[in-house]
Structures are given as structure tokens and as C-alpha cells.
Amino acid sequence: MDSKTTKIIVIVIAVIAIVAVAAFFMTRGNSGGGGGGDEPAAGSYHYDYMSQYTDEFDYWKQTRLAVLGNANNDTTIDSSDVSYIKNIVSKYGEISYKENNKNYATYYLCDANSNGVINNEDAKYVESMINGTAKTVYYEKLLDGIGEYKPAKKTYLVPIHRCYGRAAVLIANASDNIKIVGGDTQHLEDEFKSLIDFTTFVEVGTTSTVSTEKISSLAAKYSDGNVVVMTGGSANYCTDYEDKGTHAQYLRFISWEGDALTGLLTAAYLIDGVGNSDGKDGTAWGKAKEYEDWYMDYIDLIKAEGAKVKEADKLTILMPYLAPQVNGVDIPGGDQGSLTLRGNNTAEQLFIENAGGINLYYEIGEPNSYGRVTYTMELLSNLAKKNILDTVLFMPTFFVKDGTNPGAQAWDADKIEGCEDGIALAFSRYISSDVDLYIKTWRLNGIPMIMDQIAIAKVLLPNNSVIQGLDVEKIWNEYLDLIGASKTSNLRFSNVFIMDEEPFHTV
Amino acid sequence: MKKPNFSRFKSSSFDTTGAGVDDLVHTYQHFRMRKLLFIVIILIVLVVLTGLSVGMGQYEISFERVYECIWNLIIGYDDGSVDMSVVSVQRLPRLIGAIVVGCGLAAAGGAMQSMLKNPLADPYTTGISSGACFGATLAISLGSLIGLGNYGTVVFAFLFALIPAAVILMLAAMKKCSPAMMILAGISVMYIFNALTQYFMLTMSEQDMATAYQWTIGTLIKVTWNNLPMMIAIAAVGSIALFYMAKFLNAMNGGDAFAKTLGIDVQKIRILVLVIVSIVAAGIVSFTGVIGFIGMVAPHICRMFVGSDNRLLIPSAMVLGAALTVFSDIISRAVISVEVPIGVITSLIGGPLFLFLVLRETKEVW
Numbered sequence: 001m002d003s004k005t006t007k008i009i010v011i012v013i014a015v016i017a018i019v020a021v022a023a024f025f026m027t028r029g030n031s032g033g034g035g036g037g038d039e040p041a042a043g044s045y046h047y048d049y050m051s052q053y054t055d056e057f058d059y060w061k062q063t064r065l066a067v068l069g070n071a072n073n074d075t076t077i078d079s080s081d082v083s084y085i086k087n088i089v090s091k092y093g094e095i096s097y098k099e100n101n102k103n104y105a106t107y108y109l110c111d112a113n114s115n116g117v118i119n120n121e122d123a124k125y126v127e128s129m130i131n132g133t134a135k136t137v138y139y140e141k142l143l144d145g146i147g148e149y150k151p152a153k154k155t156y157l158v159p160i161h162r163c164y165g166r167a168a169v170l171i172a173n174a175s176d177n178i179k180i181v182g183g184d185t186q187h188l189e190d191e192f193k194s195l196i197d198f199t200t201f202v203e204v205g206t207t208s209t210v211s212t213e214k215i216s217s218l219a220a221k222y223s224d225g226n227v228v229v230m231t232g233g234s235a236n237y238c239t240d241y242e243d244k245g246t247h248a249q250y251l252r253f254i255s256w257e258g259d260a261l262t263g264l265l266t267a268a269y270l271i272d273g274v275g276n277s278d279g280k281d282g283t284a285w286g287k288a289k290e291y292e293d294w295y296m297d298y299i300d301l302i303k304a305e306g307a308k309v310k311e312a313d314k315l316t317i318l319m320p321y322l323a324p325q326v327n328g329v330d331i332p333g334g335d336q337g338s339l340t341l342r343g344n345n346t347a348e349q350l351f352i353e354n355a356g357g358i359n360l361y362y363e364i365g366e367p368n369s370y371g372r373v374t375y376t377m378e379l380l381s382n383l384a385k386k387n388i389l390d391t392v393l394f395m396p397t398f399f400v401k402d403g404t405n406p407g408a409q410a411w412d413a414d415k416i417e418g419c420e421d422g423i424a425l426a427f428s429r430y431i432s433s434d435v436d437l438y439i440k441t442w443r444l445n446g447i448p449m450i451m452d453q454i455a456i457a458k459v460l461l462p463n464n465s466v467i468q469g470l471d472v473e474k475i476w477n478e479y480l481d482l483i484g485a486s487k488t489s490n491l492r493f494s495n496v497f498i499m500d501e502e503p504f505h506t507v
Numbered sequence: 508m509k510k511p512n513f514s515r516f517k518s519s520s521f522d523t524t525g526a527g528v529d530d531l532v533h534t535y536q537h538f539r540m541r542k543l544l545f546i547v548i549i550l551i552v553l554v555v556l557t558g559l560s561v562g563m564g565q566y567e568i569s570f571e572r573v574y575e576c577i578w579n580l581i582i583g584y585d586d587g588s589v590d591m592s593v594v595s596v597q598r599l600p601r602l603i604g605a606i607v608v609g610c611g612l613a614a615a616g617g618a619m620q621s622m623l624k625n626p627l628a629d630p631y632t633t634g635i636s637s638g639a640c641f642g643a644t645l646a647i648s649l650g651s652l653i654g655l656g657n658y659g660t661v662v663f664a665f666l667f668a669l670i671p672a673a674v675i676l677m678l679a680a681m682k683k684c685s686p687a688m689m690i691l692a693g694i695s696v697m698y699i700f701n702a703l704t705q706y707f708m709l710t711m712s713e714q715d716m717a718t719a720y721q722w723t724i725g726t727l728i729k730v731t732w733n734n735l736p737m738m739i740a741i742a743a744v745g746s747i748a749l750f751y752m753a754k755f756l757n758a759m760n761g762g763d764a765f766a767k768t769l770g771i772d773v774q775k776i777r778i779l780v781l782v783i784v785s786i787v788a789a790g791i792v793s794f795t796g797v798i799g800f801i802g803m804v805a806p807h808i809c810r811m812f813v814g815s816d817n818r819l820l821i822p823s824a825m826v827l828g829a830a831l832t833v834f835s836d837i838i839s840r841a842v843i844s845v846e847v848p849i850g851v852i853t854s855l856i857g858g859p860l861f862l863f864l865v866l867r868e869t870k871e872v873w
Contacts, residue, residue, distance in 0.1 A: 013786065015744060205845035208721045212597050212728070213565035213840070220566070220589040235650070236718050243731060245592030 066140040066253065066266045069112035069126045075265055075292060077129055078277045085110045085123040094119045114138035114146050132275020139266055141252040142233045149249060149270045154225025157271075158218060158248070159183040160210055160237055164230040167264045169195050173484045174287030175272060181227070182218050184210070189446040190409055191480060194488035207237060212244045219247035230267060260295055260347070260449040264288050294482055298450055298475070299354060302457045305464050306356030315460050316358045316388055318380065319348055321395040321442070347443075351453045355467075357460035360389060384431040391503070392435060393459055394423060395442040409446035410495035416441055417498050424504035440499035447496050448479050455499050472497060545812040546823045553606075553830040560602045560833050563841040566593045596732075601840070604730030604738065604794075605832040605849075609801055611742030611791050613828025615784040616802030617809070617821050618749045621756040622780045623686040629802035630788035633693035633781065634671030636797040637700035639789060642667025643796070644707045644719045660722070661734070661793045668789030671696040672781060679778055689781070725798035725850025727836055734794055741790030746825060748783045752776065753817035760815050798850045800857025801828050807864060831856070 065075045071084040088095070088107055095118040097104040104111075110118045112125035128134040134151075141147040155178045159168035165188040172178045173195050182202035185193060204214040210229075219227045227248040231237040234252065242250050251270065253263045268288030273279070279286035352359045364379050383389045396416050420439050427437055440455055441447050454470055461467040473493045480486040562573045568590050576594035585591055615630035623632070631637075642663035649659075675692050708716050730738070755776045758766040763773045788802070805828035806820060813819040835852040 013782065203845075207717060209845040209847065211565050211840075211846045213593060216566045216589050216593045216597070223589075235647070236715065239718075239729070240731075243596070245596030247589045247592060 063109070063140070064262045064265050065269060066262060067269055068109055068114050068138040068140070068146065069122070069129050071107070071110040071112070071122075071126065073109055075261075076277060076279075076289070077126060077269065077273070079130070081126050082123045082130075085112070085118070085126065086120060089118065089120055089123075112138070114148075129274050130277050134274055137270055137274055139253070139270060142254050147250075147252060149251060150226070151270065151272075151274045152226040153177060154222075155179075155271050156181040156218065156222040156225055156227045157183070158204060158215060158227060158229045160204070160229060160231040161207060162188055163263065164232070164253075164267075166192055167267050168230050170264065170287060170291065170483050171268050171271060171284040175282065175284045177225075178271060178284055181222060182214065183230075190491050191483065191485040191489040194485055194490075195483070208239075210238050210241070212241060212246050215241070215246040215248050228271065261292055265292060291482055294478065295450055298470075299453065302453060302467065303354045305461055305467050306354050306457070308464075309356035309461070314356055314358050315390040315462075316360045317352060317391040317393055317456075317460060318360050318364070318383070318389060319352075319393045319395060320380075321444070347449060347452070348456070351456045352460065354453065355457040355460040357391075357456070363388070381430040384435050389431070389435055391438065391459055392427065392431060393438045393440065393456065394427070395440060395444070396423065409441075409491060412445040413441055413495050413498050416445070420500070420504070427504075436503035438499060438503050441497055445496075448476070450475060450479065451497055455497075458499075458501075459503075542813040542819055542823075545809075546819070546826060549823065549827045549830055553826055553833065556830055556833045556837065557602060557606070560605070560837050560841075561594065561598050563837055564593070564598060565841065566597075568593065600730050600732050600735055601727045601836060602833065603735055604727050605836045606829040607735070607738050607742045608727070608791050608795055608798055609805070609827075609829035609832030610746060610825040611738075611787050611828075612798065612802040612832075613805035613824040614742075614746040614749050614821050615787045616828075617806035617817065617824040618752065618756060618780050619784055619802070620806050620810075621760060621815070621817055621820070622777055623690060624760070625686065625690065626807060627803065628690070629799075630784055631792075631797065631799070631802070632690055633675055633785065634696040634700065635668045635785055635788045636792060636799075637697040637704070638671045639664040639668035639792045640719075640723045640797065641700040641704045641707075642793075643722045644704045644711075647715050647719045647722070648707050648711055650715075664722075664793035665789050667700070668792055669785055671700070672785035672789075675781060676778060679774065683774060686777075689777075721848060722796045723850075724848040725792075725796040725853070726848040727795060727839075728846060728848075730794060738791060738794055742787055745783050745787030745790070746821070749780070749787075750818075750821050752780055752783070753821055756780070756817040757815070760817075796848075796850060798832070798853055800853045800861070801831055804857045804861050804864075805831055807861070811864070 063070075063073055065073075065077070067077065069081060070077050071081040071088070074080075088110055092103055095101055095103045095107060095110075097116045104116075104118065107118055110122055112122040112129065115121075125134065129137060137149050137151060138146050139149060157168045157172055157178065157180045159165040159180065161184055165183060165185070168180055168183070169188075169192040172180045180196055181200060182204045184204065184206040185196070185201070202214055202218060204218075205211050215227070215229060229238060229241070229248050229250045231250060231252055234240060234242075237252070238250065241248075251267055253266045265288055268284045272284035273288075276283055276285050279289040349359055360383060363383055380389075380392075396419070416439065423439055424437055431437070436459075438459055442452050442455075443449055451472055454467075454472055454475065457467045458470070476493045476497065477486065480489060561577070562568075562570045566589075572590055573594055576591050577599070579586060579591060580595045580599070585595075612630050616628070619628040619630060619632055620626060622628075625632075642665070643660050645667070646660040646663035671693055674696050675689050678688070678692055704719075708719055711719065755766075755771055758769050758771050759773060759776065766773050766776075792798075806824040809820055809823040809827055813823050832849070832853070835849050835856060838856075839847045839849045839852045
């Protein structure tokens with residue numbers, strides 16, 4: 001290429017680049033969202049700053065009520081939070097994020113007004129949240145920093161995707177001022193669908209196909225209250241819809257994948273907890289607290305029993321949930337080329353720890369950015385050969401009818417039950433006979449998370465009479481009562497929960 | 508001087524009497540008017556589609572109210588209503604984005620087809636789309652690690668989209684590249700990037716994979732007032748540059764040897780066009796993902812009506828490309844009840860349309 005050609009090319013590129021960059025700088029808004037000027041918008045600093053000190057994937061292990069003002073990190077906002085803030089301020093003085101003060105990262109939940117400074121103004125702000133006069137409440141969004149929510153007397157919910165639908169239905173069913181008016185029912189369990197009034201429900205699309213105009217229509221129709229889209233992180237769900245002028249609010253919170261309570265408690269407080277710290281009956285916040293009490297009773301029981309297990313007696317476990325066709329064995333729907341284990345930042349890891357077990361997924365390999373480990377059956381065999389693997393708890397995901405949990409629990413359960421022998425045979429070629437193999441349905445087949453926890457506890461505590469005595473069917477009925485679906489849902493326990501009491505032993 | 512005797516030539520083309528010349532001129536003018544009429548017609552179609560696009564959607568709003576909102580926007584008045592938000596924040600940016608995408612991709616596609624003398628060429632022939640897909644997938648996979656916030660995907664997609672073009676330029680610097688060689692080099696790079704993209708997708712979470720996949724299909728939903736100026740700048744400057752190159756491309760239509768006899772440095776022009784097309788396509792695809800078929804179908808249709816003169820072909824392809832994209836956006840947004848990525852619609856429309864055109868084609872337009 002001669003120099004003249006090079007010059008022309010460079011000039012053309014330069015012209016385009018200059019015009020494009022000029023256009024960019026003339027028109028770009030604040031990347032953090034919120035107001036203009038030199039000061040960052042409330043919470044816009046949060047994610048970048050916090051990631052220096054906290055592992056974002058661990059936060060839900062630490063914080064269930066992810067609302068700023070929950071200073072003492074329990075699961076309610078009350079006068080103890082006011083006292084906590086005052087104590088912190090008196091101990092450390094005013095704490096500002098600008099000085100990159102590690103204390104801010106440690107006590108960020110104290111910054112109730114989300115202005116980047118922890119001081120006694122935050123204590124007053126918590127008081128306003130308690131007495132119901134706070135116009136805006138700040139919370140920790142899923143991976144997106146700090147969000148704002150403006151409570152209203154009436155709320156119209158639009159849940160997108162399964163886990164948000166569960167929380168939405170539980171919240172809406174508990175209060176006359178909250179209604180589900182639209183959403184995505186493709187990924188919702190049958191017991192929750194039985195609680196929705198589909199005569200006025202508007203299907204808005206799912207995940208990446210949510211229609212902004214349909215949300216705008218709902219906002220125009222229900223202008224007497226808040227239209228609230230309940231969804232996940234902006235990277236994957238309704239990306240930047242806050243900037244689309246839909247006149248709806250977007251609640252982005254952790255789903256039930258990480259923990260059964262974090263998303264529910266956070267959403268319920270924002271929608272119905274301001275001015276209602278005690279959680280009165282007939283309110284969504286009250287119902288969320290009731291669910292929490294019921295759920296934690298079982299978790300605490302399992303933790304207590306799990307804590308009794310000596311280190312040397314802890315059982316090791318792997319929990320694969322995707323599997324290919326293995327050695328020509330026809331595993332219906334199992335056509336994935338790789339296998340994945342649950343662990344790290346997922347609820348299953350918590351459940352295993354609660355029950356005094358050891359998850360061996362780290363022995364297999366490094367988790368990916370989402371905490372999941374991809375492995376092959378050969379790696380599984382290696383582990384079994386080393387005699388350090390006690391249990392495999394296989395959760396067939398690709399038996400589900402049309403993808404992950406469309407609500408066809410009965411179909412899933414039927415398929416899984418019919419294939420257990422085939423699956424056991426498939427695994428038998430890779431693991432020795434002294435490894436216990438269990439096959440069970442799990443929350444992607446639609447079982448409630450507490451039943452997941454109990455099933456794992458039964459596997460890891462086989463000699464514990466308290467755990468073995470837990471009646472899973474009774475717990476299922478309690479769950480239906482709690483969410484208000486015992487009369488509306490025709491799901492039977494046998495359509496939902498599949499797990500043999502005795503493991504499969506390979507030959 | 509004695510008048511030559513042309514009586515042995517019976518054809519009216521050689522009739523040197525006034526009537527014959529008038530016929531010739533009239534025929535030529537008619538020929539040219541037909542072409543201009545085609546451009547005018549598709550311009551009218553574009554205007555109509557524009558009006559329909561801004562008035563149609565899942566949100567019910569009357570036509571009068573739509574144009575009232577547009578007028579309010581022009582005069583800078585915001586009444587704070589949902590109607591205003593829907594029109595000014597949701598529909599108008601998408602409409603303008605659709606026009607920009609259609610114009611840019613069609614201009615780039617027309618130039619590519621002329622330069623490579625290949626009816627299958629489009630802006631992505633050199634592997635731009637695969638480079639952009641890889642860049643976007645990488646950005647989605649790395650997430651906050653790249654520290655570019657919302658612009659991470661755009662920047663990465665743009666930079667990686669240019670790599671295939673850079674590879675071809677380097678090849679051209681090392682040896683003379685024929686059009687076939689350029690296409691083959693582009694295909695090679697495409698395979699490499701596709702493999703890398705698939706590897707990253709395998710290691711991603713399901714949600715990230717869905718996001719990356721959606722990006723590859725192409726969507727206008729991410730077009731906002733903030734990123735429109737950059738898209739317009741890139742597409743406009745690039746299209747003007749390509750239009751300026753039209754006469755060179757016309758010469759190259761006759762073959763490299765013919766162009767060289769006119770004093771045109773064919774290699775230089777080819778490289779220049781490649782650079783401009785790459786920047787235009789990369790600039791568009793980094794914001795919208797891969798929207799296929801527009802860059803191939805629009806110039807092809809226009810060539811059947813206006814011929815291969817790039818001075819008419821490129822502008823007409825731009826208008827038709829814009830019309831096709833706006834039409835596809837109407838279908839993706841307003842006709843189907845959920846938000847279908849526009850890339851799906853352009854492929855669904857473009858595929859059968861292209862097949863129909865290929866089967867119906869009765870004259871050689873190359």
C-alpha cells in the first residue's frame with residue numbers, strides 16, 4: 001500500500017472517529033443514572049466501590065433484607081437500627097465513602113438516605129421509614145448498585161421470570177392493595193399460577209422480549225398506584241428499561257436462586273413495609289415475615305443437627321444438575337454436552353453447609369463466573385476412585401417440559417420417576433458401588449426451596465432420627481397453606497417431589 | 508463536406524436524422540425517469556412507513572395524539588404523560604435508529620457488492636459480524652471487569668468488528684488481493700471468531716448466554732437518544748464517503764483491467780471501500796447487534812430497477828434499506844405481541860424475498 005493510500009485511509013478514519021466521538025460527548029447522559037452535575041447520583045458509586053471490599057456473590061449470605069437502613073443486618077427495620085446507627089456514628093464519627101473509608105463498606109447498610117455519608121441524618125431517615133413518612137427507600141439491587149423505590153398505597157406488580165413471580169404472588173395474595181396485573185407466566189409454578197387472576201393479566205413477554213409498550217400501557221391504566229416490574233439484573237433482564245420512559249418502577253433483587261428469603265423480604269418491605277415494621281396481618285410485609293418464620297424454623301433445626309456432625313464424619317457430596325446422554329442410555333432431554341455442578345454462590349451450597357456436608361465441586365475444577373463447575377463423567381470417576389466421594393445427588397434438569405420449569409411439575413416428576421433406573425445405570429459405569437446415588441426433583445422442576453433443603457439434609461444426615469423424621473409431604477401442605485394455594489392448587493405432593501428414601505447403589 | 512451515407516444501417520440507433528436522435532434522447536430520458544421514479548416511490552413508501560411506525564405499537568395511542576407529542580418534543584414541551592414518554596423515548600429513537608441502520612447497511616452492502624462483483628456480498632462478508640459477536644460475547648462474559656459500564660459491549664463489539672477488516676488489509680499490504688481472496692480471508696476470520704464465541708458461550712451462565720445470543724440476533728431496543736448521534740455520525744459520514752466513491756466503483760464494475768485503463772488504482776480503491784464499509788458496519792452492529800439481510804437484499808432489489816450505476820444505486824439502496832428496516836421494526840414491535848428482535852424479522856422477510864427475486868430475475872444486472 002502506498003503512502004497516499006495510507007493517508008487517505010487515515011483521514012477517513014479520523015473524520016469518522018472525530019464526528020462520532022464529538023456526537024458521543026455532546027449527548028451522553030450520566031452513566032450512573034439519576035441527577036446531573038458533578039456529584040454522582042445516589043448509589044452510583046456503590047457497585048464499583050463496594051466490589052473492592054465485598055464479594056458480590058456472597059452478599060446474600062450476609063444480607064437478607066437488602067434495604068439501606070437495615071443497619072444491624074437483621075430482617076426488619078425498627079428502632080434497633082436507629083440505635084445501631086447512632087452507636088456507629090458515635091464510635092467512628094461521620095463515615096464518608098469519598099475517603100474510600102473501609103468502614104463505609106462495612107457499614108453501608110447504615111446509609112439509609114444513600115448520600116454516601118453515614119451520620120445521624122441516617123438515623124432520622126430510618127425513623128421516617130418506620131413511621132411511614134419516607135418518600136424514597138433505597139435498596140441494594142442485584143449486581144447493579146443501589147436502587148430507589150418510592151412506595152405508594154396501591155401497587156400493581158409485573159413479575160418477570162420465575163423467581164420474581166413467586167415473590168410477587170406471595171406478596172400480592174397477602175394484601176388487598178397489591179395486585180398482579182401482568183408479567184411472564186411462562187416460568188411460574190402451578191401452585192402460584194392458581195393464585196393469579198388471569199382475566200386482567202397482561203402477558204408482557206419474558207427476559208429479553210419484554211414489551212416496553214405493554215408496560216407503559218399498564219402504567220397508564222393503573223395510574224392510581226405504582227406499577228412495579230419485579231425482575232433481575234439489568235444485564236440480563238429488561239436491560240435499561242428504567243430509561244425507556246415506561247412510567248413503571250423496576251425492582252431488581254436477588255431471586256430465589258440464591259436464598260429463599262432475600263428477594264422476598266426485600267421486595268415485601270419495599271412494597272408494604274414502610275410504616276409497617278411490625279408486619280401487621282393482612283399486609284404483604286406481615287405475610288413475608290410469617291413465611292420467614294416458618295422457613296427459618298426448619299433451617300435452624302437442620303443447622304442445629306448439622307452442627308452436631310464431627311468433621312471426620314461429614315459426608316461428601318456432588319450435585320450435578322445437567323447431564324448428557326451417557327453411554328447410549330436414553331436420558332430424555334439430556335442432550336447437553338457438558339455437565340454442571342451446583343455450588344459456590346447458589347442455595348445448594350448453603351443447604352449442604354447447613355446439613356453438615358462437604359460439597360466436592362472444588363475438587364472437580366474451578367467454578368466459572370457464575371459459580372458453576374463444568375465437569376465430565378471421567379472427572380467424576382476420578383473422584384469416586386479416590387474414595388473421597390460419598391454421595392451423588394443428581395437433579396435432572398432437562399426432563400423439564402419446555403425448558404426450565406414452565407410450571408409443568410407433574411410432567412417433570414412423571415418423567416424423572418420413569419427414568420430413575422436408566423439414570424442409575426448410566427452413572428454406574430462411572431462411580432463405584434459404595435457411592436450413594438440419589439435422584440430427585442429440585443426447584444427448577446418446581447419444588448419449594450425448603451423441600452430442597454430437607455431433601456439434602458436427609459441425604460447428608462442418614463442416621464439422624466430428627467431429620468429422617470421430617471415429613472416432607474406435611475411440609476408441602478404447610479407451604480401451600482402459607483402461600484394461600486391449598487384450596488386453589490390441584491397439585492399433589494407426588495406430582496412435585498420425587499426422591500427415593502433409599503439411594504441407588506450401582507453394581 | 509459531403510454527408511456520410513448511413514442508408515445501409517437500418518437500425519434507428521444509427522439514424523442520424525432528427526427523428527432518430529429524438530427517439531434516442533427520449534428513450535434515454537424515459538430510462539432515467541424510471542430510475543428516478545423508483546427512488547421517489549420508495550421514498551414515499553419510507554415516509555408512509557415512518558408515519559405508521561411512530562403511530563403503531565402495543566401501547567394504544569391515537570394518531571393525532573402521536574403527532575401532538577412529536578410537536579411537543581420539537582418545541583421542547585414535556586407534559587409528563589405516558590403518551591409523551593412512549594412516543595419520545597420509545598418509538599422515535601427506534602424509528603430513527605431503524606432508518607440509520609437501514610441506510611448505513613444498505614449503502615455498505617451496495618458498495619461491497621460493487622467492489623467484489625458478488626451479489627452475495629453484504630457488510631458482514633469480511634467477517635465483521637463474527638468479530639462484533641465475539642467482542643460483545645467477551646464483554647458480556649467479563650461483565651464489570653472491563654470497567655466500561657454500559658458501553659463495554661458497544662466498545663468491544665466495535666473494536667473486534669474491525670479486526671477482520673484489519674486482517675484483510677494486512678493481507679492486501681503483503682500481496683495483491685483479488686475480491687475472491689478478500690472473501691476467503693473474511694470467511695477464515697469468521698470461523699475463528701465463531702469458534703471463540705462458542706467457547707465463551709459454553710462457559711457462561713445461562714442468563715449471560717441468553718443475553719449474548721440475543722445480541723447476536725440484532726435488536727433496536729437498545730437504541731436511545733444518547734447513542735443515536737454516534738450511530739448517525741458514523742452512518743452518515745460513511746455513506747457520504749461511499750457515495751463519493753461511486754464513480755470509482757462504476758469503473759470497477761467493468762472489471763479490474765477496464766478500471767486500470769481509466770487510471771484507477773483498483774487495489775487502493777478496494778482497500779478504501781473496505782475500510783469505510785467496515786467502519787460503518789462495525790459502528791452500526793456494535794449498537795444493534797447483527798441485523799442481517801438488509802445490506803444484501805436492498806442493493807440487490809435496487810440494482811434490478813436502477814441498474815449498476817452506483818451514483819443511483821447507493822442512494823436508492825439507502826432509501827430502500829431504511830424502508831425495509833422500518834417495516835421490519837413495525838412487524839417486530841407492533842404486530843407480534845412480544846418484543847421480537849428485529850434481526851429475526853429481517854431474516855424471515857429477507858430470505859423468502861431474496862429467493863423470490865433470484866427466481867424471478869430475468870435480466871443480467873451485473
